[in-house]
Amino acid sequence: MQWSDLVAWEEQYGPINDVQPLTPLQQGLVFHTELDAEHGVDAYLTQTVLRFTGAIDPERMRHAVQTTLEHYPNLKASIVTNTSGEYVSVIPATVEVPFTVVDVAGSDDFETTVTDHADSQRAMPFILTQPPLLRGVLIQNHDRDRNALILTAHHSLLDGWSATPLITYLLQSYRRPSQAPQANKAYTQFLEWHENRDRSESESAWSAVLSTLESPSIVAPGVRNIGTHPESFKFSIKKEVNEALTALAQTAGATLSTLVQAAWGVFLNTITGQETVVFGTTVSGRPAEIDG
Known part of the structure; x- marks a missing residue:
């Protein structure tokens, strides 16, 4: 990374908390995302739909989603290229999560409404340089105390395994909104572990398997x-x-x-x-x- 890179990123995003390398998997996901961008389709979106019965405070839920981003800083990432042409993950200090509340009071088909909004979110590709690569939509039917939270993210941020601890922390944050988030360092530790691996050993093992x-x-x-x-x-x-x-x-x-x-x-x-x-x-x- 060059000093000019950091200057340019701070001009675009404000103060930067961290700059991280992409894993080979992330590089592949980003490559295919940009390859298909001209068609307006991004196959690498993940989506989770949570359903709740009873009263849900939309501002409290928005705060819980935002707190989750603060707890897992890599969720605030934008993906850019540095002056060497390498993809990196730039994590700004401040990123506000897009969060929309939809009131469908009076609707007779709540599930169809949820499905339509989920499909609409899937049809909206992320711009990798505009963080965060995650957004939320809360759909509420106050007449029947039904709610659905749609979380859509780019696959470079989340996979199926990581969705579980993310949702667990989000729900904890909703129940305890006064809890101050503490940055989780697990992903940084994973990157350090990954960088210290013997890649030649892995390549040899896979070459033998595919020989x-x-x-x-x-x-x-x-x-x-x-x-x-x-x-x-x-x-x-x-x-x-x-x-x-x-x-x-x-x-x-x-x-x-x-x-x-x-x-x-x-x-x-x-x-x-x-x-x-x-x-x-x-x-x-x-x-x-x-x-x-």
């Missing part, structure tokens, strides 16, 4: 311009089929997810003709070597 792979396992090699917008496909299976699959998984000492992945591997083998196939799947967790 028998002849070529990528491409499902549709002739297809071009494949969309990146996430889609879901739902279907139903008969009860007896579900019971049979569950019994098979139990016999094999595996989960249904593992069984489905095995079936997908067999399918890839069939359509590609490759003896060794490879595909990706999402995993969630943290290294045992560090706390938090």
